[in-house]
Amino acid sequence: MNATSQKNRLYYGDCLTIMQGMEAASVDLIYLDPPFNSKRDYNAIYKDETGLPLPDQIENFRDIWKMDVERVNAVRNLPVLMREHGIDDRAAEFCRLYMEALDKTQPAMLAYLSYMAERLIMMRGLLKSTGSIYLHCDPTASHYLKIIMDVIFGQGNFLNEIIWSYRTGGVSKRWFGRKHDVLLYYARSKGSHVFHVHKERSYSTSAPPGFKEIKKHQDEHGRWYTMASMRDVWELNAIGRSSKERLGYATQKPLVLLERIIQASSNEGDLVLDPFCGCATTIEAAHRLSRHWIGIDIAIHAVKRVSRLRLTERLRLAAGKDYRIEGIPLTLEGAQDLWERDKYHFQKWAVEQTDGFVTGKRTADGGIDGRIYFASKLGDKTLSSMILEVKGGKNVGIDVVRNLRAAMDREKAPMAGLILLHDLGERKLDNFRREMGAAGSLEVNGINYARIQLLTVADILDGRKFKTPGRVAGQSATQFSAPVSTPLDK
Numbered sequence: 001m002n003a004t005s006q007k008n009r010l011y012y013g014d015c016l017t018i019m020q021g022m023e024a025a026s027v028d029l030i031y032l033d034p035p036f037n038s039k040r041d042y043n044a045i046y047k048d049e050t051g052l053p054l055p056d057q058i059e060n061f062r063d064i065w066k067m068d069v070e071r072v073n074a075v076r077n078l079p080v081l082m083r084e085h086g087i088d089d090r091a092a093e094f095c096r097l098y099m100e101a102l103d104k105t106q107p108a109m110l111a112y113l114s115y116m117a118e119r120l121i122m123m124r125g126l127l128k129s130t131g132s133i134y135l136h137c138d139p140t141a142s143h144y145l146k147i148i149m150d151v152i153f154g155q156g157n158f159l160n161e162i163i164w165s166y167r168t169g170g171v172s173k174r175w176f177g178r179k180h181d182v183l184l185y186y187a188r189s190k191g192s193h194v195f196h197v198h199k200e201r202s203y204s205t206s207a208p209p210g211f212k213e214i215k216k217h218q219d220e221h222g223r224w225y226t227m228a229s230m231r232d233v234w235e236l237n238a239i240g241r242s243s244k245e246r247l248g249y250a251t252q253k254p255l256v257l258l259e260r261i262i263q264a265s266s267n268e269g270d271l272v273l274d275p276f277c278g279c280a281t282t283i284e285a286a287h288r289l290s291r292h293w294i295g296i297d298i299a300i301h302a303v304k305r306v307s308r309l310r311l312t313e314r315l316r317l318a319a320g321k322d323y324r325i326e327g328i329p330l331t332l333e334g335a336q337d338l339w340e341r342d343k344y345h346f347q348k349w350a351v352e353q354t355d356g357f358v359t360g361k362r363t364a365d366g367g368i369d370g371r372i373y374f375a376s377k378l379g380d381k382t383l384s385s386m387i388l389e390v391k392g393g394k395n396v397g398i399d400v401v402r403n404l405r406a407a408m409d410r411e412k413a414p415m416a417g418l419i420l421l422h423d424l425g426e427r428k429l430d431n432f433r434r435e436m437g438a439a440g441s442l443e444v445n446g447i448n449y450a451r452i453q454l455l456t457v458a459d460i461l462d463g464r465k466f467k468t469p470g471r472v473a474g475q476s477a478t479q480f481s482a483p484v485s486t487p488l489d490k
Contacts, residue, residue, distance in 0.1 A: 012328045015298070017342065028131050032133075032136065075103070130194050134261055162182070194267060204224050277302070278306070283307065300348075300352035351388055351390060388417045398432065432454060
């Protein structure tokens with residue numbers, strides 16, 4: 001895609017895949033707040049929608065980094081990938097040795113770093129020579145990530161380790177309060193990068209003679225200060241619980257933080273990229289400061305709900321006119337294309353379109369690709385789940401239903417849902433209905449729900465959902481979803 005067509009776009013998908021299709025040297029500024037414990041993000045979104053936190057099963061979905069086959073291959077291919085993207089051979093060899101050492105000592109950290117390295121290499125290629133990148137992290141992995149950044153962007157292009165200090169939340173009785181994040185700031189080409197000096201207040205206890213001449217000032221509390229160049233320690237309040245800015249996203253960053261970054265390292269009309277845009281704070285800050293933007297997120301819950309909510313309600317932007325959402329199939333042909341290009345991402349899209357959460361991985365998962373959580377009785381403070389399986393092939397046999405019933409028994413799940421890309425045809429559908437009907441129904445507050453239900457992608461695109469009991473704590477029986485008479489009823 002060319003630089004003009006990629007402006008003001010919100011993409012659903014893995015940023016690695018999206019960035020591979022973007023024009024090289026087209027981005028002026030990148031800010032990323034990547035996942036390390038993103039379980040909190042999705043939990044927050046779901047709790048905001050349902051009034052209940054996600055149960056322990058969502059542990060399967062969070063970022064638990066393991067050296068699976070995908071990560072092993074990624075580590076093995078990293079030196080080649082680096083050389084293909086113009087990274088010095090000696091730096092690539094150092095990275096290989098570094099990761100080899102981590103494989104013996106911290107395999108989980110290695111899995112995470114290999115994930116990040118693949119994406120940071122793509123980001124390097126997207127930056128203009130005048131561009132820069134801010135990687136937001138915390139002390140859990142900041143020192144590991146800095147080594148990767150030195151390798152990919154070059155230690156000579158390192159500009160600052162910025163400390164964002166804040167006062168919020170509780171503190172420990174066993175160590176000093178952990179109240180700061182780290183931003184690793186690199187230029188694509190140091191000396192050519194855009195940078196605008198910012199000023200901040202430097203306080204003094206008294207006003208010396210001639211303070212007017214040296215531009216001393218008093219604040220609203222009578223304290224004396226002068227304006228000095230900003231340091232690399234930023235004291236900015238985090239978003240409080242009662243803040244109007246809060247969108248229910250646990251790791252949401254304050255708008256003022258992103259505004260400071262964007263003002264310092266870009267100009268009006270520049271293009272700002274956030275590859276893990278979450279609740280779109282970067283997008284709002286960029287738009288308010290007259291920059292173009294691209295946001296990417298792998299969670300459809302973020303793209304369709306949180307980010308779009310910010311764009312339409314806070315910024316009054318109209319989808320299709322002021323910005324576009326890409327990567328979400330809107331037609332059966334689009335879904336088929338996604339299946340052919342990326343089967344895992346198709347599975348993820350299908351699950352999330354039904355308001356489910358992906359619990360499977362890119363490898364076989366015993367017939368469970370996702371879950372929909374719901375309250376099984378009024379006032380219940382815990383959630384039950386409908387397990388989901390997605391099938392994109394054309395030749396789906398009745399054994400799929402039987403295996404799904406076995407998975408229900410194994411997982412002690414009260415309900416199950418089957419998602420199919422292709423229609424079965426009437427004769428085959430009748431057989432599926434009989435097999436699903438044999439699983440019986442679930443009674444909740446006097447209403448029966450089919451324990452196994454089926455949706456095709458065409459049904460999903462038509463707005464149909466699986467029928468489960470209400471998912472909001474404290475709903476009355478009359479507010480619960482209507483009972484299911486047949487698996488394909490709307």
